[in-house]
């Protein structure tokens with residue numbers, strides 16, 4: 001496959017089976033990119049579980065350029081984008097200050113608020129630049145863990161729907177264990193989530 005590296009001539013000669021992925025840190029200029037990939041991956045992830053109107057309401061509120069700009073302006077936010085081709089976003093991982101009101105959060109905690117990949121890039125042997133032999137989701141999680149350690153945090157928390165077996169399998173394989181529950185509202189739907197926690201060793205400086 002040959003792909004010219006300019007946007008006005010982005011004409012692959014044939015659809016690739018799977019494109020190589022590059023990870024890059026999102027910056028304030030990526031708010032619109034994140035809104036798009038955030039809403040699109042949320043929609044794709046939960047078509048099996050949520051009514052369309054609730055997905056639309058949730059994305060219209062939470063996956064906007066303004067919402068991502070506000071996150072990116074906060075000191076604890078770190079977002080890694082997975083991109084293909086000429087910077088086409090296909091997934092992301094987002095760390096932010098914990099927002100888990102029902103949970104006993106410690107000052108040294110941080111939350112993996114989101115980790116999403118389009119399904120074509122899940123469980124794949126997609127080459128990830130700089131991460132040989134690593135699946136894309138693993139490379140995203142590894143980047144988030146490195147960022148959390150860099151911020152000096154000693155525990156990574158996350159909430160996920162109790163029926164999200166695939167994500168839960170991924171988290172357990174990565175050393176997360178169940179630590180609590182929370183409710184999470186999507187549009188008019190009140191979802192029962194599990195909270196998972198993973199201790200982080202301190203980074204040696």
Ligand SMILES: CC(C)(COP(=O)(O)OP(=O)(O)OC[C@H]1O[C@@H](n2cnc3c(N)ncnc32)[C@H](O)[C@@H]1OP(=O)(O)O)[C@@H](O)C(=O)NCCC(=O)NCCS
Nearest residue numbers: 045115116117122123135137159160164165166167169170
């Ligand atoms: C969560 C996510 C990033 C993980 O990435 P991934 O590429 O699927 O992760 P992996 O393939 O490395 O691990 C998933 C594991 O679950 C397994 N699995 C696949 N479908 C499954 C299912 N329906 N039930 C249980 N396990 C399943 C996979 O085989 C794999 O197991 P393995 O490690 O033994 O091969 C990705 O699935 C995703 O984007 N999901 C949609 C968004 C989402 O739910 N995000 C989390 C919200 S909190």
